[in-house]
Amino acid sequence: MTTRQKTVEPQKRSYYPKIATTLWVVFLGGFATLILYIYAVSINFLNLFGELPNMRTLENPKSALSSELYSADNAILGKYFRENRTPIEYDDLPENFINALIATEDVRFEEHSGIDPEAMARVAGSIMIGSSKGGGSTLTQQLAKNLFKTRGEDLNNGVLNDVPGLRTLIHKTKEWIMAVKLEKSYTKKEIMLMYLNIFEFGSNAFGVESAAKTFFNKKPIDLEVHESAVLVGLFKNPNFYSPKFNPENSKHRRNVVMSQMVKYGFMTEEEYQQLKEKDIKLDYRVENQNVGLAPYFRTEASKFLQQWCRENGYDLYADGLKIYTTIDSRMQKYAEQAMEEHMKAQQKLFFEHWKGRNPWIDRNNQEIKNFPETAIKRTDRYRRLNARFDGNQDSINYYLNKKIPMTIFSWDGEKDVVMSPMDSLKYYKHFLQAGFMAMEPQTGHIKAWVGGVNYKHFKYDHVKQGARQPGSTFKPFLYTAAIENGYYPCYEVIDTQVCIPLPDGNMWCPNNADNKYSGQKFTLRKALAESVNSISAYLINKLGAETLVQTAKRMGISTPLDPTPSLALGTSDVTLFDMVGAYGTFVNGGTWVEPNFITRIEDKHGNVIADFAPKTVEALSEETAYLMVHMLKAAAEPGGTAYYGLRHRNGLKNEMGAKTGTTQNQSDAWFMGITPNLVAGTWVGGEDRSIHFRTIALGQGNKLAMPVYGSFMQKVYADKSLDVSKAAFPKPLTPLSVELDCAKYNQGVRVDSTMQDEFLNLPTQIDFDAEI
Incomplete structure (x- = not known):
């Protein structure tokens, strides 16, 4: 036994050190391999592993x-x-x-x-x-x-x-x-x-x-x-x-x-x-451009911001910019509420008015043939189908008339329906559209912007993107030109038919709204307040259309204006954006301030990287501007086109000026309102000019557009946190050179009837658009 133990023990002593050594070698080798592997990955050895971030x-x-968009009162409008x-x-x-x-x-x-x-x-x-x-x-x-x-x-x-x-x-x-x-x-x-x-x-x-x-x-x-x-x-x-x-x-x-x-x-x-048993209670709101405050404004602002970012090396959608705007979130809310309340009621009337008929009609009140088939060719859906089927009309029509599930807009909320694209287009063509903008005239700061009735379903912006005929809301530019050329608010003209020769040999003889001429004397102030077309025709004949064009351009109208006599009645398309800016010139002592909506931009660290100052133009003399304010005030006084609606329906008792406008066949309804520190405008009409009310009683500016303004101002004045003045318009520092009391002014002054005598008996050959 002793001998065997002596022979085994040396074997054990020699075996375990070898195992330990092997384990250490494996461990150290593995560790070294791991270190080398990690190092190889870190340097991308021989491009075996791919790069690491530098x-x-x-x-x-x-x-x-x-990037975040803020209102002037520091509320976030959107991203x-x-x-x-x-x-x-x-x-x-x-x-x-x-x-x-x-x-x-x-x-x-x-x-x-x-x-x-x-x-x-x-x-x-x-x-x-x-x-x-x-x-x-x-x-x-x-x-x-x-x-x-x-x-x-x-x-x-x-x-x-x-x-x-x-x-x-x-x-x-x-x-x-x-x-x-x-x-x-x-x-x-x-x-x-x-x-x-x-x-x-x-x-x-x-x-x-x-x-x-x-x-x-x-x-x-x-x-x-x-x-x-x-x-x-x-x-x-x-x-x-x-x-x-x-x-x-x-x-x-x-x-x-x-x-x-x-x-x-x-x-x-x-x-x-x-x-643990408590149910999850959500208040779920996915942020997107279709929801939230001021969606039309946010889209229009993005166009300016994208250009600015391209020019200055920023990415609007990734750089975390903070953009501060002129919009007041309270006024914006009131504007959207006023628009919704009024347009919901007007749409109900419109549906009832056209019950059993389609609303797209010509000047003779006859339905326009193939109107939907023509209109759908302007849609993206038609263009995609046309490209897909290489212009094969049968295939295109099959898909245009194939019923599919869709969600449609209604004033009672969205509805899930099964409807063809063609039926959807017809449905949406029955809706009235609208735009509203309010601006501080002294700074040009836009305070509220409502580009339409529902951004999700109607993307087109009717403040800056769309241009339509302004009707009689264009007349103040004509009266401004008249004042600059020696006429005064108390100047009298006879209400009689006026005919003006045109270059093609025809005559332009506009009618008044009621197709009658009273033969009475009208001061310019009263004529503007009651929107008498014959007086406008008299003035455009005296001044010339080119003078009117230059006056309107000087006051900020940027769209093309046709220098013809009918321009006096607002026949050239303009934008609501330009119109509000131009009316601000009257309130701001003659200085036009470019409407603006961005004040500054900060980077993600809060550093100011851009400040914005609006362009200004000394467009009118201070006296001319004040005389026009005096003229516009008449529309909100007894006898004026805005008096009943603003004073009685909306209960607005403070000093204000106004102008209504309605184009031919009620295709466009307008209203412009001014107060000492707020100018606003409204447009209402169909998506196409052929879609409108058939009667002026329903389609005129003071019925279709003015209530939006009146309701908005009611809400604004009711909010005591807003500093919107109810004071009178400030007078110029220097005394006026004309008398505003017409009873005193017209003592001994005779009416200028030269022009009426000259054209009184000329035959009416063409009746162009009669505007209100």
């Missing part, structure tokens, strides 16, 4: 940030984004959200340096025994993956990236490397904040700020613990655990998050038991 990218990690992301500061996060995130996603977040060995060992062990114990990625690794797109094609074009199995290992390795670098470059708070600001929560919400608003309509700091748990639950899978589309999955995941909070001491068992 250090500059690491020092300045960039994610797309929404411009590819990814709806608004950055948040760490102090704006509720503690319950941070606790829920750490308990669920990375409980040793404060301890590790980007890689959690314990979590990795747990994952490796679970793989070996065939079970799942959760992921091993830290928050920092997840940030690296999302921030630097470590799994995107740009960083994974190495030779080994297409080898099955190796691709995932390379991805993970890059995330480890970037996680460690992130930990060296940023604090824990900065890392967590970056992660929460870039994560996509679903429903077009990027970052916790947008997610809180989208799902709960709250600021993150206001989230309750169970709401925070819902959002943290989305980190596992935003679609599968969506509280909107998969509420049961979301509730289950929320409870898992809260149980993790109990496990790690962030919540008591009692709190968990109270909350």
